[in-house]
Amino acid sequence: MSLTKDTRVTLNDGNAMPILGLGTYASSDVPKSVGEEATKIAIDLGYRHIDCAYIYGNEVQIGRAIRSKIADGTVKREDIFYTGKLWCTFFSPELVRKGLEQSLSDLQLDYLDLFIMHWPFSLKPSGAEQPTDLDKAFAYDNVDFLSTWEALEACKDAGLVKSIGVSNFNRRQLERLLSKPGLKYKPVCNQVECHVYLSQSKLQAFCKSHDIVLVAYSVLGSHRDKNWVDLSTPVLLEDPVLAQVAAKHNRSPAEVAMRFVLQKGIVVLAKSFSAERLKKNLGMFDFELTPEDMSTLEGLNQNLHYGPFKELKEHPEYPFHDEY
Incomplete structure (x- = not known):
């Protein structure tokens, strides 16, 4: 079946x-209005999956963009698939619904299509609402994500969310969740960093065996935000092998990088606020990589996390100590 x-x-x-989803994270120096306008443009271009999060601090603007495109008749609410994320300070079971209702209020939507746990670890807030240094802005908490999951199941039963999932979980954490006594709903997805330098093939195989969809963020490598990323890491889109494959297909490295992830059977979140790039990103559906291309690009894997969140590596639920 051809992908569109x-x-x-x-x-x-x-x-x-x-x-295909639109990623909406932006660093603090980008005006929130830019993401709002980009979301409108993306919907006009045919994007129907919008990925956002409470901690991004822009759900008011993204919600306004979605509602404006509903109001002008471009889409109906049911056409849009909106993903929100439960931030780590709302993991106490009594706070889960509060966190969800805050997003619903900011968005001015009646329900979310997907609500996921942003990380497997719980944090205590200590003043900063949107930290750039997690280690200083938050203290560790010991809330077990299994109890958080039960509260998410209740939100689904209440009709506030259509589906529930997780993000940044490793295999061991997924196994704990899947083997939880009394589990009512399996996570529908695991949203993780994934690109040619981090192909996630082992995690994908595990998820597939349990009918869990892998969703990829940072498919082009990284936004290079110095608050989160080691700027000494290689720039993915400058990789010479990726450039060779792109030249072979007369495509940009970005199109090939996204097509690689898409062709692996992984949902792609394409983050851009540029109208030109939003349109160009759709070019990933206009060509197909050969099995040889896929093998070549798979060979670039370095298990490189651009966003390792090393500040939290001492947390007992830090997910990246494991191989996958």
Whole structure:
């Protein structure tokens, strides 16, 4: 089956997720209005999956953009697949619904299509709402994510969310969740960093065996935000092998990098606020990589995390000590 921007993957709860999503994270120096306008443009171009989060601090603007495109008749609410994320300071079971309702209020939407745990670890807030240094802004908490999951299941039963999932979970953490006594709903997805330098093949195989969809962020490597990323790491889009494959297909390295992840059967979150790039990113559906291309690009894997969140490596639920 050929892949298009309208292709959706069926989740294990019967709902369907578009295989292309718009990522909306932006560093603090980018005006929130820029993301709002970009979301409108993306919807006009045919993007139907919008990925955001409470901690991004822009759900008011992203929600306004979605509602404006509903109001002008471009889309209906059911056409849009909105993903929100429960931030780590809302993991106490009594706070989970509060965290969700805050997002719903900011967005001015009646429900979320997908609500995921942003990380497997719980944190205590200590003043900073949107930290650039997690180690200083938050203290560790010991809330078990299994109890958080039960509260998420209750939110699904209440009709506030259609689907529930996780993000940045490793295999061991997924196994703990899947083997939880009384588990009512499996996570529909695991959203993780994934690109040619971090192909996630082992994690993908595990997730696939449990009917969990892998969703990829940072597919082009990194936003190079110095607050989160080691700037000494290689720039993915400057990789010479990637450039060779791109030249072979007369495509940009970015298009090939995204197509690689997409062709692996992973949902792609393409982050851009540029109208030109938003349109150009759709070019990933206009060509196909050969098996040889896929093997070549798979060979670039370095298990490199651009966003390792090393400040939290002492947390007992830090996910990246494990191989996958």
